[in-house]
Amino acid sequence: MSSETLPASTYRLPTDVLPKHYEVTIRTNLEREVFEGIIIVHLNILEPTNTITFNANESLSLSVAALALSSSDGSVQSLKPTNKAYDSKTERVSYSFADTLAAGTNATLRVGFTGVLEGGMTGYYKSTWDKGIYSLTQFEATYARKAIPCWDEPLLKATFAVTMISQTGTVSLSNMPAIDTSSFIATPALVDDFEKALYSGVESGEWTVTRFETTPPMSTYLLAYANGPFKYIESSYTSPLSGKVRPLRVYTTEDKIHQAQFALDVKRRVMPIYEEVFDVEYPLPKLDTLVANDFDAGAMENWGLITGRTSAFLVDPNGTGITTKKRVAGIQSHEVAHMWFGNIATMEWWSYLWLNEGFATMMGQNIIIDKIFPEWKVDSEFVTNQLNKALRLDAKLSSHPVEVDCPDANKIGQIFDNLSYAKGASVLRMLSYYVGEPKFLKGVSLYLKSHLYGNSTTADLWEGLSQASGTDIGKVMENWITKIGFPVVTVSESEDGTKIKVRQDRFLEDGPAEPKDNETIWTIPLSLLKTNADGTLTIDRSIILNTREAEFDVDTRKPWKLNADSPGVFRVLYTPQRLSLIAHEAAKTIGSAFSLNDRIGLVHDAMAFAKSGHLKISAALELVNILRSEREFLVWDGISQNLSNVVDTWWENTDLVEALNVFRRELYVPLVKKLGFEYSDQDDADTSELRTRAIEQAALAKDPGTIQELQQRFARYAETDDDHAIPADLLKITFQIAIQYGGSQEYNAVAKLYDNPKTPSVQAAAIRALGATQDKELIDRTFEIAMKARDQDVMFFLFGIGQGNPKFRRELMWFFEENYHILDKRFEGNFTMRYFVQASYENLSTKQDVQHIEEFFKDKDTSKYSQALAQALDSIKARAAWIERSTEDLTSWLNGAK
Known part of the structure; x- marks a missing residue:
């Protein structure tokens, strides 16, 4: 760029x-x-x-x-x-x-x-x-x-x-x-x-x-x-700094206004917290939110008038799943964070977009939401939803720095991605852990006060944080922001059990980096967990690795771990023996040395190393096997994402997919039997989400009992219009299974729900489900519906097929290419084409696919989505390399050679 x-x-x-x-x-x-x-x-x-x-x-x-x-x-x-x-x-x-x-x-x-x-x-x-x-x-x-x-x-x-x-x-x-x-x-x-x-x-x-x-x-x-013709509901908050009372409203059309209360409540609760942590009063006399049926991005932080799509802000008061509430709360808080970080102090140029988006993601969807919904464990959820989302994208050669040179503002749409948002948020979270949250927030406050109503650069933020922490933050953070990629820290242990030797190299998803791609030396806060002589555990967050290699004193005969609590934007590669020891310690249901964040991070690191060839896939799957007694949803969520990625990589090898499904059924069906299909107001968020994830994974792994239950619930729902037949958390998987295993009757029923949805969640579930049909005539009908859909919804039809329907994955590619010029013209003015490219190609997995795609685009103007195209091609190449490298090992492990 x-x-x-x-x-x-x-x-x-x-x-x-x-x-x-x-x-x-x-x-x-x-x-x-x-x-x-x-x-x-x-x-x-x-x-x-x-x-x-x-x-x-x-x-x-x-x-x-x-x-x-x-x-x-x-x-x-x-x-x-x-x-x-x-x-x-x-x-x-x-x-x-x-x-x-x-x-x-x-x-x-x-x-x-x-x-x-x-x-x-x-x-x-x-x-x-x-x-x-x-x-x-x-x-x-x-x-x-x-x-x-x-x-x-x-x-x-x-x-x-x-x-x-x-x-x-x-x-x-x-x-x-x-x-x-x-x-x-x-x-x-x-x-x-x-x-x-x-x-x-x-x-x-x-x-x-x-x-x-x-x-x-x-x-x-x-x-x-x-x-x-807008209607509104209203609340207010009292400024903790001045005592002023400011009105807060949510506007939308009369048919949807009854679904706006939750977003209004979140806004009312977070506003005074932002004022307190920033020590800067919200300067405008009011803050409205306008919810729109047609919206390109998820939401937008216009000063005093936040705008966004229905799925970003509306919650059915008569029954909405916890996932929807989390999304709405996170988006509302994210946009409110921008009222300070972006609106009061604004980036000098689009190269500093991450200052807006990374901060609003870290602050709005992590620190502040944790203060009003501590039961959601959002810092642990961050490890999967933000940190690993960032690392997966940043592990590609086609990645870009967080602070990206983008002189041409017409191309800025390309960097509204997981590097500006998720990686930007992740490096700030790492920094907050390193200096401590109180000093971090004090530094942010100093930064804001120094740039009220002005513009700023990354260096200005580092200056405020340095002043608050007494540390040269610019020196610590320089390469995390200005250089591409992130490190893998490889660990070896001395024979006498008293030292560890660590080495940093750039991590790439398809194998070790070549010397020309491995020149950066990051300043890495290692966050070392170690066991003291008296048996207590401490985390040393002051230890830094700022050279290629270094040694540290650690008693490796007792529990220890790097990147304790998973704040670091890096992966840690242990020996297979040490990984096994850590896994068994992590699997302890009582008295484990490792936190929830640690266990989530272990799963993601192991599976990423399996993909890159640093670790055998059998070792990563054995880690999952060891953790099968895990009780926390967020660990299972990480396991689910990674197992689904394995299935999606070998999607054309039907024998291997069935063997993987056997393994998934062994993991998830016992959870389904334990937790059942009924949701209760007495359930905590963890129980509800674990039930949902277990049912989804069991159904996707083709468990007959789970599929039958979901089919019966859908039939009752379609016949009686009884909302209680399908719990809100199960709408997505129930619709999908109904269509995947049904025919035109089920398809027509879901199509009607798409046309006349009661809530945004129902419509979103219907869009995804319409892409799950196994019938050629019906998938063609889905393509027709997609082309007539609202602009903002077209990409979700494509993602529904690309991610959820291997049978028609290449039909999607052909559909996109046949309609390329129509779509390119229709969406030339916004961000959407990059999502079409991503949805249509990133789930393919052969070298022939790469050749075909490169041939197709050789005469196209790809300037507005070149990043997405390069990233999709890298994804395919990495999948192909993984298949070539690990099929034999995967087959052996699944056949029982564990």
């Missing part, structure tokens, strides 16, 4: 003229599906120039602009542009003027604009619901320019005063509270026919003017507004 050979001016706006305040007036016509408006930008002329350059997308039609210059004597000079130039590649408009604009001049640029409310989920766009449409914005990363002419870069902050003119009876929303909703009375301020047309119908009452308070200084990508 680097374009270092090109000058910054190729991608960045000139800085001779900068905005300081926008007056934005927008008229939204939902019936005609158009918008029009005027923007008045107050400018600082910093250097002499006769040209003003700003961003505007070609979809935005601009009227003639006018520039007003204010003189010191109070007079105003009006200038018209002598020339207008447009660069479609950089989406820039340049107005030239006959006179040179002097430095220090205060100027006001006035531009009218018109646009269409399209359904592309970027810019100012339309979303549909049962009774019509409504409108909302999505401006990150570079889509504000699709709605208004503006200086569309994070560094170029300004204040915004928004006025919305909308059909009477609709609701208008923006970042700030409304200050005037009375009908507009015509005044001489209406300077031309274009502006007069904006206010047409206001005096008669058909249209309503809504003015909003002026925002603090902020980046254009955080500006937001919406218009439609």
